Amino acid sequence: QVQLVESGGGLVQPGGSLRLSCAASGFSLDYYYIGWFRQAPGKEREAISCISYSDGGTFYADSAKGRFTISRDNAKNTVYLQMNGLNPEDTALYYCAARTEMCSWYAGHFDSWGQGTQVTVSS
Numbered sequence: 001q002v003q004l005v006e007s008g009g010g011l012v013q014p015g016g017s018l019r020l021s022c023a024a025s026g027f028s029l030d031y032y033y034i035g036w037f038r039q040a041p042g043k044e045r046e047a048i049s050c051i052s053y054s055d056g057g058t059f060y061a062d063s064a065k066g067r068f069t070i071s072r073d074n075a076k077n078t079v080y081l082q083m084n085g086l087n088p089e090d091t092a093l094y095y096c097a098a099r100t101e102m103c104s105w106y107a108g109h110f111d112s113w114g115q116g117t118q119v120t121v122s123s
């Protein structure tokens with residue numbers, strides 16, 4: 001059974017950092033493109049970042065550029081999202097998702113999703 005599990009969320013003060021993890025079970029991430037999305041209450045799901053399996057290419061939304069870094073460790077079957085310089089606008093439920101085709105900014109293009117991990121940025 002294909003499963004993605006996010007972890008690493010929590011409460012952090014403005015300016016702080018968190019590293020989210022997306023661990024896969026039941027399949028290898030080696031041949032998947034992995035995206036990170038977030039959804040705040042009352043807002044649409046927003047694409048944050050994506051990483052390619054083929055060449056390790058990375059993509060970032062404008063809101064993430066310069067602050068977030070996506071990476072993958074195929075040996076651990078895990079993708080990470082390092083988030084620095086967090087601000088209250090980053091508060092949301094963060095999801096990872098997988099697809100076998102190219103990276104996409106559209107949530108509907110992804111086949112498998114985790115349950116999400118909550119990130120709250122507050123003083």
